[in-house]
Amino acid sequence: MIRGAAMSLTLRPTSRILSSFVGDRFLHSTPPLHQLFRYNPGSKHVSMQLSRTFSGLTDLLFNRRNDGLPNTTRKRLKPGKLSPCRPVPGHIERPPYVKSKQPPGIASGPEVHDEKGIECMRASGRLAAQVLEYAGTLVKPGITTDEIDRAVHQMIIDNGAYPSPLGYGGFPKSVCTSVNECICHGIPDSRALEDGDIINIDVTVYLNGYHGDTSATFFCGNVDDEGRQLVQVTKECLDKAISICAPGVEFKKIGKTIQDHADKFRYGVVQQFVGHGVGRVFHADPVILHFRNNDTGCMLLNQTFTIEPMLTVGSFNPVMWDDNWTIVTEDGSLSAQFEHTILITEDGAEILTKS
Incomplete structure (x- = not known):
């Protein structure tokens, strides 16, 4: 899943709360906790998006499920x-970050749409x-x-859209494929799927100036009970949220809803990667x-954003391969993710990425 089979594999702990799609600008040193979890609106960047203040820090960091062993088989x-x-045909509209070849900063302010924007998001x-x-x-x-x-890639361009991940901060492919212990941002490569794998496929398309973002975790062949339960509970977390x-x-009710359900099964909830507003901009x-x-x-009414919980069987601490993209669990335990883009309506929420 990285640049070549002969390349040495280095795992580096991540040390920031990040948007769901970040790029290669992780900070490899670990700052003090008061800096790590500080939100600075004056210097927001998609690869350095920090949380605002929150309570229960000790419980969040140390009282989760970390005692489970990964599947040794x-x-x-x-x-x-x-x-x-x-390649992408020249007539297909590209997001601005593709032309600039620079990682975009996260857009300030919510994505709230008029009637035309809502139809484009749909x-x-x-x-x-x-x-x-x-x-x-x-x-x-x-x-x-x-x-x-x-x-x-072919299906997206055949429909006149651009695959949003391609060229985002240097990401080389059109979709993320995260297998087994890969939490997110797996780069598609020559690895063949094996019987018993689970795989998250994360798709984002840019159509008529608007991004639609979704992902799901799929079973490959005969998946064991551990993997099946993790995938099922992760989907339930998204649905409940x-x-x-x-x-x-309040947005904080999303996190409480997800973690309350994950806690029942003693699953870890990955904290460094977050959902985000999405629409005219990717993040x-x-x-x-x-x-x-x-x-x-x-x-807010007519606002669009993603919810995309990532759960783990064992440690929820992420480490990064030296491709600066692939994120895996520290202990090699399974991870699963589901994601939808939703629209806030008068009646609740409309799932825009529901097939």
Whole structure:
């Protein structure tokens, strides 16, 4: 999943709360806790998005499930070979960050839409859902993640859209494929899926100037009970979180809802990666924390954002491969993720990326 099979694999602990898609600008030193969890609106950047203040820090960091051992019969992921970047026809509109070749800062302010914007968001969300559903049908033992990327890339451009991850901060592929202990940002490569794997496929499309962002975790062949339960509970966490969304609801209720359910199964909730506003830009306010927090802010009518919890069987501490993208669990234990883009409506929340 990184630049080449011969490349040495280095795992580095991540040390920031990050947006769901970040790039290669991690800080590799660990700052003091009061700095680590400080939010500075004057220097926001998508790869350095920190939480606002929250309570219960000791409980969050040290009282989660860290005693579980990874499945010793499953092989750890290793880097594979990358194919060349796939071309996009010139007539397809590209997000601004592709032309600049610079990682964009996170947009200040929420993504709140008028009627036309809502229809554009529905269109991009619908295409993202269709692409994800198709990608899921490809999951079987023997297929490589690069083959999944090729199929996803082709379907997106065939529909006149741009694959949002491609060229974002240097990301080389059109979709993220995160297998087994990979928490997120797995780069499609030559590794073939094996019987018993689980794989998260994260699809974002840029259509008519709007991004639709979604992901799901799929079973490859005969997945054991541990993997099946983790995937099921992760999906339940997302569904429960969406069900409480409505105008005026505090964002912190999302994290409480997710962690309350994960706690019942003693699963870890990854804290360094968050949901985000999405629409005309790939990442915008608000920051959506998936764990208990004391963040401020309430949901707005006609606002769009993602919720994307990542749960683990064992340690929820992430480490990064030296491709500066691939994030895996510290102990090699399984991780699963689900994601939807939602629209806040008068009646609650509309899932824009539902197939």
